[in-house]
Amino acid sequence: MADVISAQDNGNTRSDHPLSEQETVALIELMFFAYRDFVSDPDGILGQFGFGRAHHRVLHFVGRDPGMTVQQLLDILQITKQSLGRVLKELIDKGYVFQKEGETDRRQRLLYLTEAGEELRQRLMGPQMNRIRRAVALPEGNAAHLYRKVLYHMVSPANREAVRDWIDRASLLGEQKDGG
Amino acid sequence: MADVISAQDNGNTRSDHPLSEQETVALIELMFFAYRDFVSDPDGILGQFGFGRAHHRVLHFVGRDPGMTVQQLLDILQITKQSLGRVLKELIDKGYVFQKEGETDRRQRLLYLTEAGEELRQRLMGPQMNRIRRAVALPEGNAAHLYRKVLYHMVSPANREAVRDWIDRASLLGEQKDGG
DNA sequence: AAATTACGTCAGCCATGTTGACATATTTAA
DNA sequence: TTAAATATGTCAACATGGCTGACGTAATTT
Numbered sequence: 001m002a003d004v005i006s007a008q009d010n011g012n013t014r015s016d017h018p019l020s021e022q023e024t025v026a027l028i029e030l031m032f033f034a035y036r037d038f039v040s041d042p043d044g045i046l047g048q049f050g051f052g053r054a055h056h057r058v059l060h061f062v063g064r065d066p067g068m069t070v071q072q073l074l075d076i077l078q079i080t081k082q083s084l085g086r087v088l089k090e091l092i093d094k095g096y097v098f099q100k101e102g103e104t105d106r107r108q109r110l111l112y113l114t115e116a117g118e119e120l121r122q123r124l125m126g127p128q129m130n131r132i133r134r135a136v137a138l139p140e141g142n143a144a145h146l147y148r149k150v151l152y153h154m155v156s157p158a159n160r161e162a163v164r165d166w167i168d169r170a171s172l173l174g175e176q177k178d179g180g
Numbered sequence: 181m182a183d184v185i186s187a188q189d190n191g192n193t194r195s196d197h198p199l200s201e202q203e204t205v206a207l208i209e210l211m212f213f214a215y216r217d218f219v220s221d222p223d224g225i226l227g228q229f230g231f232g233r234a235h236h237r238v239l240h241f242v243g244r245d246p247g248m249t250v251q252q253l254l255d256i257l258q259i260t261k262q263s264l265g266r267v268l269k270e271l272i273d274k275g276y277v278f279q280k281e282g283e284t285d286r287r288q289r290l291l292y293l294t295e296a297g298e299e300l301r302q303r304l305m306g307p308q309m310n311r312i313r314r315a316v317a318l319p320e321g322n323a324a325h326l327y328r329k330v331l332y333h334m335v336s337p338a339n340r341e342a343v344r345d346w347i348d349r350a351s352l353l354g355e356q357k358d359g360g
Numbered sequence: 361a362a363a364t365t366a367c368g369t370c371a372g373c374c375a376t377g378t379t380g381a382c383a384t385a386t387t388t389a390a
Numbered sequence: 391t392t393a394a395a396t397a398t399g400t401c402a403a404c405a406t407g408g409c410t411g412a413c414g415t416a417a418t419t420t
Contacts, residue, residue, distance in 0.1 A: 064350040170244040
């Protein structure tokens with residue numbers, strides 16, 4: 001299916017009705033809250049293994065593209081090889097990742113997950129998949145409103161009241177400041 | 181207006197057509213790429229001031245709710261007071277934030293932005309507002325597709341080709357693995 | 361008068377990012 | 391075929407921003 005993002009866009013999209021300031025700020029804040037909670041489940045699991053978010057990223061992307069080179073991984077993560085080196089070494093030492101010499105280019109150390117690595121990757125991905133599916137399972141609406149609802153539903157249920165309260169109050173404060 | 185998230189939902193939303201695995205994983209990855217780029221503009225500006233992301237969060241939320249207490253800020257950021265203490269002290273020392281003794285409760289140190297603080301806050305928020313507005317200015321579609329497009333457009337234009345390539349290739353790999 | 365609360369601070373630890381320098385094996389180009 | 395570039399690894403040092411634990415002070419509540 002390869003249902004990608006759909007080609008015809010180069011960052012120059014227009015609209016006659018840009019979002020209001022308050023709407024936009026609310027989305028900025030939802031981005032913060034949503035991302036915070038989005039990574040919280042994996043963080044909890046990783047802690048039990050003595051790993052961190054950086055390990056998660058490596059596990060995830062290597063699992064998605066087995067046999068990728070170190071350089072490809074660096075390009076995707078956009079970190080330095082020294083940063084990667086630390087976590088990669090730990091993942092290899094603990095038996096979650098292994099390397100194979102490249103066949104056409106023997107300088108390369110192609111990256112693969114072990115069975116334990118793939119298991120852990122799936123376990124980390126589970127809660128995030130649930131979260132996304134729950135968030136996206138929503139009735140239609142206009143783009144901004146929908147996006148806002150989606151992000152809101154990325155926030156953990158336990159945190160939603162606090163987030164909603166904040167967004168409500170902050171929106172009111174913002175309207176007062178700018179005079180509506 | 182206070183157009184909040186809309187009340188009637190407690191995290192138990194259902195759908196007959198949950199997202200496919202590949203769709204869902206693509207969204208997980210877009211969340212990563214989008215957030216990474218979303219914070220990159222502020223990060224650049226902050227660097228010029230000797231500040232980091234933590235300072236940005238404080239500036240943002242204090243600016244949104246002037247006179248908030250330290251405890252309220254801690255509740256929103258969900259970090260420890262020791263972590264906050266460091267950045268807050270720097271912001272105060274450099275003249276971007278100031279504190280006022282609470283009137284009803286003189287133990288409280290209410291938080292406010294100075295003029296310089298508000299200026300910096302606006303400057304940091306600008307690129308993020310642009311990014312959100314650009315991302316949300318899109319034609320309609322179904323919820324998942326729309327959300328995906330929105331997140332995609334949160335990625336910096338310079339990174340979109342790489343992100344698109346990754347998502348395309350990884351989706352194909354995933355379909356092959358699971359057999360379509 | 362005692363307990364709690366709001367806040368500040370000191371000290372140290374951890375994870376994960378950075379730069380810079382250097383080494384080794386392999387491939388590519390002159 | 392030698393020289394240059396590439397892919398990777400590693401050492402060392404540093405910064406940011408989380409964390410825990412302990413302790414102190416002023417103000418409020420019980």
